[in-house]
Amino acid sequence: MALTLYHAPGSRSFRVIWLCLELDLPLTIETIDFSPKFRNSERWRALNPTGKVPVLRDGDFTMFESGAMLQYLLDAYGGGRLQPTAGTQAAAMFQQWSWFAEATLARPLGDIAQHTVVRPESQRIPAVVDDARHRASVCLQALEVGMGSGPYLLGDAFTAADVNMGYSLVLADRFGLIEPGLVRVASYFDGLKARRHFGQALRL
Numbered sequence: 001m002a003l004t005l006y007h008a009p010g011s012r013s014f015r016v017i018w019l020c021l022e023l024d025l026p027l028t029i030e031t032i033d034f035s036p037k038f039r040n041s042e043r044w045r046a047l048n049p050t051g052k053v054p055v056l057r058d059g060d061f062t063m064f065e066s067g068a069m070l071q072y073l074l075d076a077y078g079g080g081r082l083q084p085t086a087g088t089q090a091a092a093m094f095q096q097w098s099w100f101a102e103a104t105l106a107r108p109l110g111d112i113a114q115h116t117v118v119r120p121e122s123q124r125i126p127a128v129v130d131d132a133r134h135r136a137s138v139c140l141q142a143l144e145v146g147m148g149s150g151p152y153l154l155g156d157a158f159t160a161a162d163v164n165m166g167y168s169l170v171l172a173d174r175f176g177l178i179e180p181g182l183v184r185v186a187s188y189f190d191g192l193k194a195r196r197h198f199g200q201a202l203r204l
Contacts, residue, residue, distance in 0.1 A: 001077060003027045006047065006055040007204070008034040012066035013054030014201050015167050019070050019160055021197035025077055029204060066167075067102050070160050082160045090154055094161045097153045101164040105143070108135035109171040116175075136177050144184050151191045158195075166192045170202070 003020065007013040007029050020027040032053065038044055039051040047055045048064040055062060056069045058076075063069055074083050084090035111132035115124040143165075147153055153161045169189045172178055178186055192198055 001026065002057075002059045003073075004030060004057040006030050006032050006053060006057075008032055008053045009204065011053045012167060014170070014204075015066045015163050016054055016056060016069050016073070017204055018166065018197055018201035019073055019082070019163050021201055022158075022163070023073065023078055023081060025073065067098060067164060070098075070163060074160055082158070082163075084154065084157075084159070093154060094159055097147075097161040098164045100139075100143075101161070101168045105136065105139040105165075105168045106171070108132035108139065109168060109175065109177075112136070112175050113171070133175070133177065136172060136175075137179075140172060140177060140179075140182055140185055144182050147184060147188065151188065153188075162192060166198065 003025060005013055005016050005020075005027055007017070008031065011034075017027065017029065019025075032038065032044070034053065045051060047062060050064070052064070054066055054069070055064050056072075058072075063072065074081075084094050109132070112129055115126070115128045115132075148155055150156050152158050153165060166189075169178070169185070169192070173189065178189060180186075
């Protein structure tokens with residue numbers, strides 16, 4: 001194992017750092033210049049053709065999708081920790097919430113980020129933000145009613161699905177979307193933030 005993560009603060013690389021801390025996996029973190037000039041450079045595009053972060057290296061092996069990185073680390077080095085047994089209903093729910101966090105909830109959050117922070121002010125479209133906030137609210141309501149009564153997505157067991165969801169909730173909170181009526185979501189997010197490795201990963 002020779003894990004190196006190319007990282008930018010506030011990005012999805014948070015997920016990989018958090019998981020490695022929870023699994024006690026040794027990880028070298030290389031913080032990159034997240035400027036458009038560097039991200040569009042030939043050197044960086046050779047590692048990630050989208051120009052985004054993170055990128056994970058394990059020896060000579062390289063990959064560039066955060067959710068897939070988590071699954072790789074679980075399967076290669078997790079020893080059965082932080083994920084249910086494959087083929088079970090718990091594993092199906094694990095996959096559901098992991099995919100939901102990125103494919104469903106993070107999409108409108110990304111639109112909000114693009115049109116409030118990332119793009120030059122002249123290119124920001126307020127109507128996109130309004131629509132994205134509505135879509136994100138629908139997703140958070142789905143999480144509110146879809147998760148059980150336990151402290152985590154799969155009940156009492158903390159899993160990597162919570163790591164995936166945690167980053168999306170960091171963004172949702174940053175945009176003021178975790179409203180008072182989202183009682184379960186707020187309590188769940190508070191529980192994630194109380195984990196020692198959550199705060200440690202967020203500070204890097």
